[in-house]
Amino acid sequence: MLSKLLSKQVLNQGLRLTTRTLSTASQQKLVDRKPDVKYQKLFINNEFVDSLGGSTFEVLNPATGDVITEVADASEKDIDRAVKAAKDAFRLGSEWRRMDPAGRGVLLNRLADLIERDRAYLAALETLNNGKPFKDSYNIDIPHCISVLRYYAGWPDKMNGKVLPVAGDFFSYTRREPVGVVGQIIPWNFPMILLCWKIGPSVATGCTSIIKLDEHTPLTGLYTAKLIEEAGFPPGVINIVSGDGPHCGASLVKHPDVHKIAFTGSTQVGKIIGVECAKQVKRATLELGGKSPNIVFADCDLDLAVEMSHFALFFNQGQCCCAGSRTYVDEKIYDEFVQRSIERTKRRKVGDPFDDSTEQGPQISHEQMDKILDLIESGRRNGAKLLTGGERHGDKGFFVQPTLFADVQDNHRIAREEIFGPVMQILKFKSIEEVVERANDSEYGLAASVFTKDLDKAIVVSNALRAGSVWVNTYDNFDPVAPFGGFKHSGLGREKSEYSLDSYSETKCVTMKISERNS
Ligand code: NAI
Ligand code: MG
Numbered sequence: 001m002l003s004k005l006l007s008k009q010v011l012n013q014g015l016r017l018t019t020r021t022l023s024t025a026s027q028q029k030l031v032d033r034k035p036d037v038k039y040q041k042l043f044i045n046n047e048f049v050d051s052l053g054g055s056t057f058e059v060l061n062p063a064t065g066d067v068i069t070e071v072a073d074a075s076e077k078d079i080d081r082a083v084k085a086a087k088d089a090f091r092l093g094s095e096w097r098r099m100d101p102a103g104r105g106v107l108l109n110r111l112a113d114l115i116e117r118d119r120a121y122l123a124a125l126e127t128l129n130n131g132k133p134f135k136d137s138y139n140i141d142i143p144h145c146i147s148v149l150r151y152y153a154g155w156p157d158k159m160n161g162k163v164l165p166v167a168g169d170f171f172s173y174t175r176r177e178p179v180g181v182v183g184q185i186i187p188w189n190f191p192m193i194l195l196c197w198k199i200g201p202s203v204a205t206g207c208t209s210i211i212k213l214d215e216h217t218p219l220t221g222l223y224t225a226k227l228i229e230e231a232g233f234p235p236g237v238i239n240i241v242s243g244d245g246p247h248c249g250a251s252l253v254k255h256p257d258v259h260k261i262a263f264t265g266s267t268q269v270g271k272i273i274g275v276e277c278a279k280q281v282k283r284a285t286l287e288l289g290g291k292s293p294n295i296v297f298a299d300c301d302l303d304l305a306v307e308m309s310h311f312a313l314f315f316n317q318g319q320c321c322c323a324g325s326r327t328y329v330d331e332k333i334y335d336e337f338v339q340r341s342i343e344r345t346k347r348r349k350v351g352d353p354f355d356d357s358t359e360q361g362p363q364i365s366h367e368q369m370d371k372i373l374d375l376i377e378s379g380r381r382n383g384a385k386l387l388t389g390g391e392r393h394g395d396k397g398f399f400v401q402p403t404l405f406a407d408v409q410d411n412h413r414i415a416r417e418e419i420f421g422p423v424m425q426i427l428k429f430k431s432i433e434e435v436v437e438r439a440n441d442s443e444y445g446l447a448a449s450v451f452t453k454d455l456d457k458a459i460v461v462s463n464a465l466r467a468g469s470v471w472v473n474t475y476d477n478f479d480p481v482a483p484f485g486g487f488k489h490s491g492l493g494r495e496k497s498e499y500s501l502d503s504y505s506e507t508k509c510v511t512m513k514i515s516e517r518n519s
Contacts, residue, residue: 034124034128034354035121035124035125035128037068037069037125037219038223038226039219039222039223039225039226040056040069040070040071040072040222041071041072041222042072042074042078042082042239042240042241042242043222043225043226043228043229043238043239043240043241044078044081044082044085044236044239044241045085045235045236045239046228046229046233046234046235046236047235048225048226049072050072051072051073051074051075051078051243052075052077052078052081053075053077055072055073055075056070056071056072056073057070057071057073057215057242057244058070059071059129059216059217059218059219060216060365061128061129061131061397062129062130062131062216062361062362062363062364062365062397062398063131063352063353063361063362063396063397063399064396064397065366065396065397065398068128068129068219069219071218071219071222071242072241072242073242073243073244073248074212074241074242074243074248075243075247075248075251076247076248076251078241078243078248079210079241079243079248079251079252079255080251080255082210082239082241083181083183083210083252083255083257083258084257085235085236085239086181086182086208086209086210086236086237086239087181087208087236087257088236089208089234089235089236089237090178090180090181090207090208090236094234095234096206096208096234096236096237097206099234100157101156101157101159101206102156102157103156104156104203104204104206105152105153105154105155105156105157105204106153107203107231107232107233108149108150108152108153108199108200108203108204109149109150109153110231110232111149111199111224111227111228111231111233112145112146112147112149112150112153114227114230114231115142115145115146115149115224115227116146118223118227119138119142119143119146120138121223122137122142122192122220122223122224123137123138123141123142124137124354125219125220125223126141126142126191126192126219126220127353127354127361128219129191129216129217129218129219129220130188130189130191130216130217130361130364131317131353131361131362131363131364131397131398132316132317132353132361133353133358133359133360133361134353134354134356135356135358136316137192141190141192141193142192144193144196144478144480145192145193145195145196147480148193148196148197148200148480148496149196149199149200151200151480151481152199152200152201152203152204152480153204155204155498155501156203156204156205156206159176159204159205159501159505160176161173161174161175161176161507162174164509166511169513169514169515169516170511170512170513170514171511171512171514172509172510172511172512173509173510174507174508174509174510175507175508175510176205176501176505176506176507176508177206177505177506177507177508178205178206178207178504178505178506179205179207179259179260179283179503179504179505179506180207180208180259180260181207181208181209181210181257181258181259181260182202182207182208182209182210182258182259182260182261182262182504183209183210183212183252183253183255183258183260183261183262184198184202184209184210184211184212184261184262184263185211185212185245185249185252185253185261185262185263185264185265185273186198186211186212186213186214186221186264186265187214187264187265187266188214188215188216188217188364189316189319189320189321189364189420190316191213191214191217191218191219191220191221192220192221192224194264195211195213195220195221195224197264197495197496197500198211198262199211199238200480200496200500201500201501201503201504202238202262202504203233203237203238204501204504205501205504205505207260207504208236208237208238209237209238209239210239210240210241210252210258211238211239211240211241212241212242212243212248212249212252213240213241213242213243215242215243215244215245216364216365217364218242221240221242222240222242224240225238225240228240245265245269250276253273253276253277253282254276254280256280258282259282259283260282260283260284260285260503260504261273261277261282261283261284261285262284262285262495262503263284263285263286263287264287264288264321264495265288266288266289267288267289267418267443267444267489267490270286270288270491273286274286274492283503284492284493285485285491285492285493285494285495285500285503286491286492286493287321287484287485287486287490287491287493287495288321288446288486288489288490288491289321289418289444289446289489289490290321290322290323290325290418290444290445290446290447290486290490291325291326291415291416291417291418291442291443291444292312292322292323292324292325292326292444292446292447292448292449292467293324293326293328293438293439293442293448293449293465293467294309294312294313294324294326294327294328294448294449294451294475295328295429295435295439295448295449295450295451295461296309296327296328296329296330296333296337296451297330297450297451297452297454297457298330298332298333299452299453299454299457300333300451300452300453300473301451301453301473302333302336302337302340304451304473305337305451306337306340306341306344307344308449308451308473308474308475309324309327309341309424309451309475310341310344310345310348310424311475311476312324312327312449312475312476313325313327313422313423313424314345314348314359314360314402314422314424315476317360317361317362317363317364317400317421317422318372318419318420318421318422318423319363319364319368319420319421320420320476321418321446321490322446322447322469322476322484323420324447324449324475325418325419325423325424325425326408326415326425326427326439326442327341327424327425327426327427328427328428328429328435328438328439329426329427329428329429330429330430331428331429331430334426334428337426338387338406338426341404341424341426342387342388342404345387345388345389345402345403345404345424346388346402348360348402348422350393350399350401350402360399360402360422361399362397362398362399363398363399363400363421364398365398366398368398368420368421369392369398369399369400369421371419371420371421372400372419372420372421372422372423373391373392373400375413375414375417375419375421375423376389376390376403376414376423378412378413378414379405379408379412379413379414379423379425382409382412382413382414383407383409383412384405384406384407384408384409384412384414384425385405385406385407386403386404386405387404387405387406388401388402388403388404389401389402389403389404389422389423390403400421400422400423401422402422403421403422403423403424404423404424404426405423405424405425405426406426407426407428408425408426408427409427410427410438410441412425415427416442418444432457432460432461436461436464436465439465440464440465440466442488443488443489444486444488444489444490445466445467445468445486445487445488445489445490446467446468446469446485446486446487446490446491447467447468447469447470447471448462448465448467448469448470448471449470449471449472449474449475450462450465450470450471450472450473451472451473452472452473458472458473466487466488467486467487467490468483468484468485468486468487468490468491468494469482469483469484478496480496480497481496481497482496482497483495483496483497483498483499483500484496484497485499
């Protein structure tokens with residue numbers, strides 16, 4: 001009963017951070033759960049077009065391994081077309097540049113309304129293509145997209161400059177201007193959410209963009225393209241293309257007419273993109289990988305800590321850059337915590353993501369499944385204690401059993417590398433000083449969490465952790481108002497919130513000579 005209540009609390013948390021007004025999956029009669037795919041072409045200048053060479057690639061259903069459809073495969077020449085469209089839309093005197101700031105907010109609100117109208121369809125399409133449970137797509141992902149867009153809709157007419165008290169007879173002020181044409185590259189773990197995290201600040205600041213969808217999960221982004229056109233965005237303001245990383249993504253990064261790249265994905269690719277951008281002094285924000293520590297002190301609410309630590313790791317099939325993947329537990333409660341975590345992990349329901357009782361769907365691809373199974377094998381070999389799971393689930397699709405390792409040591413590969421799968425690591429600690437040092441001993445610094453009822457301890461430890469987000473007695477709170485991004489190799493810059501607006505704008509300083517200053 002208690003764990004049921006706690007699961008509800010986790011879901012409510014998801015809802016609270018998304019919307020207070022939308023209904024939940026169980027309250028609404030749902031439309032077709034195996035949706036038809038309507039858009040498979042590139043969206044350039046508000047039109048759906050084939051790629052120039054006519055080539056396409058297959059999109060798979062990760063729950064079955066079957067082909068859902070084929071979509072256009074953008075080449076370097078297509079990227080060139082999309083950049084030209086974005087550049088034209090950004091020209092001085094264009095409809096976009098002449099639009100009142102508040103007009104950009106109206107467009108974002110309209111897009112949010114259209115996503116809300118088509119919520120059930122988009123949620124179903126997300127689940128079909130990504131494999132995440134439908135109840136999560138419907139109750140968490142799509143509502144979060146809506147609230148992110150509405151949050152940014154309020155910004156365009158509130159991004160003020162300053163009047164500067166310069167010396168002498170001068171009048172000097174700053175303006176926040178759009179950075180220009182922006183290239184945005186997103187991964188497959190939260191296709192709709194990351195699309196909206198990119199659209200929000202780019203539109204709010206008045207940039208134009210080319211968004212490259214992930215090659216595994218292009219379907220909801222291409223459908224959203226249709227909604228962008230329906231919302232009334234001028235042609236070329238948002239262009240959306242599907243294509244691979246090394247050719248399509250790389251040509252967007254290298255394009256000389258793109259002024260900024262916003263990338264979410266692996267640290268490995270983020271480093272390559274960082275180098276490319278540096279060559280052209282191109283602005284870059286990078287939201288990369290993590291190996292986030294979750295510290296559970298003996299004075300915590302144990303029921304909450306067990307459920308939240310489970311959620312922190314297993315949510316979204318473990319495919320979260322901020323997954324709480326190093327669970328440090330105080331030796332005083334270690335055995336009890338491990339025991340309860342085994343029970344919770346064994347109860348985790350894996351299966352058809354369209355089934356309402358399913359908590360865990362498939363991993364995104366065969367490649368990811370193999371990578372996870374390889375890391376599990378390394379955990380076994382290194383001597384960590386495998387307590388449940390550890391194998392592929394079934395023989396169809398890309399499912400992995402919910403897996404739990406205890407007695408993990410800091411030097412094990414599973415304690416150092418990003419697994420990006422449903423594999424939890426529990427490590428034991430004795431003192432605050434020791435655990436803080438171990439938690440910070442990672443090349444990553446994306447997120448961290450602390451479970452304790454002691455306020456002093458919560459603050460001291462949160463301040464000491466080298467991570468962009470620290471959650472205390474909670475996890476994965478993703479309110480649009482809060483910034484998100486990494487220390488160290490977890491990235492550069494911040495997504496969401498007003499902080500992301502800085503990286504989409506340039507500060508211009510205008511100084512005028514005035515004849516005489518009286519005061
Ligand atoms: P990836 O970093 O290769 O792909 C992410 C995006 O970058 C995709 O849109 C891809 O097409 C694009 N891309 C790849 N190479 C590129 C290049 N040279 N230039 C420009 N764009 C490029 O991630 P992948 O291969 O799908 O997953 C590998 C690992 O990365 C995962 O196991 C996980 O550890 C991590 N990852 C982290 C994510 C995060 O949210 N931070 C999301 C996805 C993966
Ligand atoms: Mg890759």
